[in-house]
Amino acid sequence: MEYLKKLLGDKYREDMTAEEISVELESLDLVPSANYVPKSQYDKASSDASNWKKQYRETLSEKEQAELDLKELQESTKALERESKVSKLEKKYIAMGYEEAKATDIANALYDNDLDKAIDLQNEFNSNLKKEIEKQTMTNTPIPPAGGTGDKKLTREQRKGMSVEELQALYNEDPKKIEI
Numbered sequence: 001m002e003y004l005k006k007l008l009g010d011k012y013r014e015d016m017t018a019e020e021i022s023v024e025l026e027s028l029d030l031v032p033s034a035n036y037v038p039k040s041q042y043d044k045a046s047s048d049a050s051n052w053k054k055q056y057r058e059t060l061s062e063k064e065q066a067e068l069d070l071k072e073l074q075e076s077t078k079a080l081e082r083e084s085k086v087s088k089l090e091k092k093y094i095a096m097g098y099e100e101a102k103a104t105d106i107a108n109a110l111y112d113n114d115l116d117k118a119i120d121l122q123n124e125f126n127s128n129l130k131k132e133i134e135k136q137t138m139t140n141t142p143i144p145p146a147g148g149t150g151d152k153k154l155t156r157e158q159r160k161g162m163s164v165e166e167l168q169a170l171y172n173e174d175p176k177k178i179e180i
Contacts, residue, residue: 086111098125154178 004021005012011024057065089107094100102121109117154177159167171178 082111097129 007028008021008024016024057068060068086104086107089110090100090103093103093106098106102125106118106121109115109121154170159178162170167178
């Protein structure tokens with residue numbers, strides 16, 4: 001609602017219906033008319049361009065037309081080759097754990113030989129991965145007991161009831177436990 005208040009300004013009321021909001025939004029010039037082309041006008045221009053292209057092709061000799069066809073085929077092949085290689089790279093990066101958008105970005109950067117961008121994206125991924133691992137480690141690490149166990153040593157009184165074999169086993173386990 002805050003967005004609508006900001007957008008409509010003084011025309012906004014709390015009790016507005018969806019139809020009223022729609023009418024008010026249409027009255028605003030939200031789409032810059034300088035860059036806007038109606039669909040009918042776009043379709044007409046596209047149709048005209050297609051007709052001119054057909055007329056141009058009809059005037060070409062067979063050799064010129066074959067050269068033009070070859071050029072278009074080469075461009076198409078290049079585009080398909082790029083799409084294929086980028087797709088393969090993207091799949092590999094997704095398998096490594098990258099988000100799809102980041103995988104696409106890095107695959108395009110590598111195909112375009114933009115190594116700076118590729119390395120930046122990899123560094124970003126590595127730092128995020130490191131943070132995630134640290135977060136999981138902290139989450140999965142048990143909380144140590146309060147007060148600690150300390151180094152408890154056996155006093156003389158505790159040792160009095162023990163046999164020599166028991167004392168020897170304790171000493172072999174941890175010599176610091178037996179107080180002298």
